[in-house]
Amino acid sequence: MRIQDIIEGKKEWRAHMARVKSLPQDYQIVYREMQKYLFKVGPVELTDEKGLLSGIVDLFEEGAALGKGVLEVTGSDVAAFCDDLIKDSKTYADIYQESVDQKVSKAMKKVTDKTK
Known part of the structure; x- marks a missing residue:
């Protein structure tokens, strides 16, 4: 990653x-809590320019412009709202699980090859 890319990323953030x-x-309060939650859960495409967090801000700006309270937009279960947003997204946990599964498969293949 170039320094220019880092600077651009900071500007965008x-x-x-x-x-x-x-x-x-x-x-703002709900956004910060959602952000913490999503950073812990770890969807891969969270912060890119057209990513999830920007989409949430878009939704919140629209809700605020319509005079709605934030919980009218998200519902009272904000964690469930977040889970629904990322239900089809690949997470870092998914990537890690795939990696573990591949390593176990390779190890098991070696074991079965040795026993033949």
């Missing part, structure tokens, strides 16, 4: 967070 800070207080 600052612009993203400026959008979050322009939201009403209740939206």
Whole structure:
């Protein structure tokens, strides 16, 4: 990764967070909690330009513009809302699980080859 790419990434992140800070207080609080949750759960395409977090901010901006409270947008179970958003997304846990499965398969193949 080039230094220029890092600088661009920081600029994009600052612009993203400026959008979050322009939201009403209740939206900011829920966004931060969703962000923490999603960082822990680990969908792979979370922060890219057209990623999940930008989509959430878009949704929140629309909800705020319509005068809705944040829980009218997400529902009262925010974690379930997040889970629904990422249900078809590949997570880092998925990648790790695939890696483990491949390693186990290779190891088991070696064991069965030796016993033949």
